[in-house]
Amino acid sequence: xxxxIRNFFIALRQIFIGNxxxxxxxxFLSFFIFLGFSAYLDQLNRGLITTAMRDQVSWGLFxxxxxxxxxxxxxxVLLVVPAYLYNFKPIKEIVLxxxxxxxxAITMCILFIMVDMGQPLRVWHILPFIGAMHFPASLLAxxxxxxxxxxxINSIIAFYVLYRLSIGxxxxxxxxxxxxxxxxxWAVSIHTVTAFLYNGLSARPFWNASILAPRFLxxxxxxxxxxxxxxxxxxxxxxxxxxxxKAIFKIAELIAYAMAINLFLLGAEAFKEFYSGGVDxxxxxxxxxxxxxxxxxxxxxWAATIMNTTAFFLFLFPKTRENFTTLNxxxxxxxxxxxxxxxxxxxxxxxxxxxxxxxYEYSPTxxxxxxTMGIWAAGALLYTLLLKFAVPIYTGKLRFETTAGKA
Amino acid sequence: xxxxxxKRDGIHLDRRSFLKGAALGLAATxxxxxxxxxSFWESFFQKHFKEMNxxxxxxVLGRLEQEYEEKYKIAIKxxxxxxxxxxxxxxxxxxxxxxxxxxxxYACVDExxxxxxxxxxxxxxxxxxxxxxxxxxxxxxxxxxxxLVPEPEYFYMPVQCQQCEDPPCVRACPTQATWKxxxxxxxxxxxxxxxxxxCMAACPYGARHFNWAEPGRKSEEINPKTHYLGNRPxxxxxxxxxxxxxxxxxxxxxxxxxxxxxxxxxxxxxxLDPDSEIRYAIEHKRVFRLKEDLNTNPxxxxxxxxxx
Numbered sequence: 001x002x003x004x005i006r007n008f009f010i011a012l013r014q015i016f017i018g019n020x021x022x023x024x025x026x027x028f029l030s031f032f033i034f035l036g037f038s039a040y041l042d043q044l045n046r047g048l049i050t051t052a053m054r055d056q057v058s059w060g061l062f063x064x065x066x067x068x069x070x071x072x073x074x075x076x077v078l079l080v081v082p083a084y085l086y087n088f089k090p091i092k093e094i095v096l097x098x099x100x101x102x103x104x105a106i107t108m109c110i111l112f113i114m115v116d117m118g119q120p121l122r123v124w125h126i127l128p129f130i131g132a133m134h135f136p137a138s139l140l141a142x143x144x145x146x147x148x149x150x151x152x153i154n155s156i157i158a159f160y161v162l163y164r165l166s167i168g169x170x171x172x173x174x175x176x177x178x179x180x181x182x183x184x185x186w187a188v189s190i191h192t193v194t195a196f197l198y199n200g201l202s203a204r205p206f207w208n209a210s211i212l213a214p215r216f217l218x219x220x221x222x223x224x225x226x227x228x229x230x231x232x233x234x235x236x237x238x239x240x241x242x243x244x245x246k247a248i249f250k251i252a253e254l255i256a257y258a259m260a261i262n263l264f265l266l267g268a269e270a271f272k273e274f275y276s277g278g279v280d281x282x283x284x285x286x287x288x289x290x291x292x293x294x295x296x297x298x299x300x301x302w303a304a305t306i307m308n309t310t311a312f313f314l315f316l317f318p319k320t321r322e323n324f325t326t327l328n329x330x331x332x333x334x335x336x337x338x339x340x341x342x343x344x345x346x347x348x349x350x351x352x353x354x355x356x357x358x359x360y361e362y363s364p365t366x367x368x369x370x371x372t373m374g375i376w377a378a379g380a381l382l383y384t385l386l387l388k389f390a391v392p393i394y395t396g397k398l399r400f401e402t403t404a405g406k407a
Numbered sequence: 408x409x410x411x412x413x414k415r416d417g418i419h420l421d422r423r424s425f426l427k428g429a430a431l432g433l434a435a436t437x438x439x440x441x442x443x444x445x446s447f448w449e450s451f452f453q454k455h456f457k458e459m460n461x462x463x464x465x466x467v468l469g470r471l472e473q474e475y476e477e478k479y480k481i482a483i484k485x486x487x488x489x490x491x492x493x494x495x496x497x498x499x500x501x502x503x504x505x506x507x508x509x510x511x512x513y514a515c516v517d518e519x520x521x522x523x524x525x526x527x528x529x530x531x532x533x534x535x536x537x538x539x540x541x542x543x544x545x546x547x548x549x550x551x552x553x554x555l556v557p558e559p560e561y562f563y564m565p566v567q568c569q570q571c572e573d574p575p576c577v578r579a580c581p582t583q584a585t586w587k588x589x590x591x592x593x594x595x596x597x598x599x600x601x602x603x604x605x606c607m608a609a610c611p612y613g614a615r616h617f618n619w620a621e622p623g624r625k626s627e628e629i630n631p632k633t634h635y636l637g638n639r640p641x642x643x644x645x646x647x648x649x650x651x652x653x654x655x656x657x658x659x660x661x662x663x664x665x666x667x668x669x670x671x672x673x674x675x676x677x678x679l680d681p682d683s684e685i686r687y688a689i690e691h692k693r694v695f696r697l698k699e700d701l702n703t704n705p706x707x708x709x710x711x712x713x714x715x
Contacts (some may be wrong), residue, residue, distance in 0.1 A: 044622075046620060047618065047619055047620040047621060047643040047644055047677040048602075048619050048620075048644065049525065049620035050621040051619075053619070054619065055607065055613070055615075055616050055617060056613075056618060058604045058607040059604060059608065060606060073468040089466075113603075116603070116604075117601055117602050117603055117644070118599050118600070118601065118602015118604070118617065118618070118643070118644025118645055118646075119600065119602045119642070119645060120601075122449065122582075122599070122600075122601045122602075123601060125455075125584070125599055126581050126582050126601060127600055130457045131455075131582060132458075132579065132582050132599070133582070133583075134581050134582060134583045135578055138578065138579055138580055138581040138605070139579070140579065140581035140603065140605050141581045144581065167580075197605075197606075200574065200700075201575065201579070201608055201609050202701045203575060203609055203610055203611035203701065204608060256521065279543040279545065282545060319570070339671070350608070353545055353607075354613055355544075355610060355611050355612055355613035356531055356533060356544050356547060356549065356566060356612070356613040357533075357543065357544035357546065357547045358547075358549055358613075362625040388634045392519050
């Protein structure tokens with residue numbers, strides 16, 4: 001055990017070693033973390049009045065980011081499915097990086113929830129036993145359970161695999177196999193529960209549609225892998241990690257299918273809302289066409305729709321999918337498209353018009369944007385550090401001696 | 408006039424305010440110094456209201472009274488009158504009488520110690536044009552401002568917490584900081600609410616309000632007769648709502664809005680008492696409840712006493 005801890009710190013030391021570009025990158029991220037943190041302190045001080053949220057639209061940019069990132073966390077691990085079900089080796093080798101991304105995304109989710117809370121010091125009230133967790137009635141309590149469970153599962157898998165690699169041994173599937181299998185439905189569950197969080201509210205007809213959870217999953221299958229594809233290219237460029245093109249193109253193909261389903265579900269929803277045209281369709285009208293001259297989300301939503309459709313075609317054809325320029329263009333379009341659609345495009349129209357029919361147009365304040373950027377920078381920093389820690393072990397540069405099987 | 412402040416203050420990043428913010432932030436998160444310390448930790452570790460025994464609740468009430476006195480420099484009584492057995496409160500609102508004067512709205516603010524800056528109102532009076540679609544509330548106007556009311560071409564519908572028998576907000580709360588009392592009143596423990604605002608998303612009536620900033624109310628405007636689960640002064644970052652004036656109604660008085668109404672449009676009473684005024688209204692008038700299709704079972708009945 002002593003050895004294990006010592007070796008952990010030796011590996012941890014890797015995060016301080018890097019070239020000029022690395023330090024510049026860390027400094028760059030730290031700058032945004034600092035800005036976000038100062039904006040958050042100001043918010044802590046004055047209250048959430050520093051945001052543009054009000055009683056009418058009581059959730060905004062923070063919860064939008066939370067929702068998007070739950071999808072990223074879920075999808076990063078869903079890459080495990082083809083890897084293990086079909087034993088597709090090129091992807092299997094890079095699942096670790098997906099798990100590290102899941103850890104990062106969940107951490108960011110938790111940060112976004114924390115900054116959205118009016119009384120963050122009272123967060124312990126939500127815990128079972130020491131607090132008064134309202135389980136199983138409240139879907140938010142469910143979300144706390146599944147998100148923390150997911151963080152734990154992925155941390156255990158990632159660090160166990162790294163530990164085995166660090167002592168030069170193949171990881172044993174009998175130990176980790178059940179956890180990997182468990183992580184698949186768990187990944188589905190975090191996104192489903194997050195969808196149900198909105199879905200279960202009869203007060204908000206825009207969310208109260210059964211198509212919400214399937215749409216969540218479909219769009220997550222687009223944005224999560226798109227982020228992975230970009231990260232894989234960066235990782236293999238900046239380290240000795242070898243990532244097969246085959247893995248990248250296979251993932252791109254999966255994105256095309258997921259996006260096809262996502263667009264189909266969007267169409268199904270749009271048809272129902274616009275063709276039947278009841279009073280419950282005001283929100284989607286607001287979203288795509290504006291209501292009573294209030295149109296702040298309209299350009300964003302059309303941009304998202306165009307981006308997602310374009311990306312779908314880029315990923316559909318092998319020719320554009322296997323060309324790195326168009327592939328990366330597709331990834332960026334998907335990330336932006338889904339970020340709009342599953343972020344503000346999902347959260348805000350739930351509140352517009354509000355329960356009493358008022359239209360309050362929400363657009364985030366500078367403070368909200370700074371805090372959001374700070375958390376994104378913190379996420380990027382965490383992922384960078386996790387990679388710094390994991391890559392030397394993964395590539396075999398860092399190996400520890402084992403004394404008679406003990407470590 | 409009721410206007411939501413849409414001030415979009417940018418954040419100030421000059422060094423002084425940053426340091427001040429940092430210091431205050433640390434004070435709030437880490438180690439509060441001075442004599443507030445004991446009170447801070449007592450408040451931090453305060454148990455869930457329903458898990459406290461009478462002695463513990465008494466201690467909490469004492470601490471709160473002390474805190475409020477320090478803050479507002481006046482004596483504020485924090486009561487904890489319990490629900491009276493055999494009572495289920497119900498409310499009636501005669502839409503054929505309401506003239507849209509909003510006296511109820513302001514009487515509520517006077518009674519219940521809401522923040523005046525930024526403004527929080529527990530009652531919203533909606534105005535509708537006669538002859539136009541109104542059931543979905545989408546054509547309502549909350550910020551009307553005529554010289555005189557009632558305006559001949561409009562009618563009015565005040566909305567406040569409907570005190571649902573099956574409240575979606577209570578189900579949503581992840582920390583059980585809000586619950587339905589035995590007399591049917593849905594209350595919030597301002598010392599337990601974490602400010603996640605999930606209940607606000609769940610409420611179909613816009614009845615829940617959040618303290619986006621430190622509640623702003625002058626000492627001389629404070630109503631010192633309060634209830635722990637009702638009108639005691641609130642904190643920034645917690646949700647609040649109408650409690651049928653729990654501090655009055657549990658002492659046999661009418662809610663402030665009922666007393667303030669100049670045309671007698673508001674009725675209040677015990678739904679379990681067959682001789683109560685509210686039961687008479689329900690049994691003899693054309694009553695409806697708002698958004699009945701959601702099955703929240705409000706104990707707030709709208710009715711038409713006579714035709715207009």
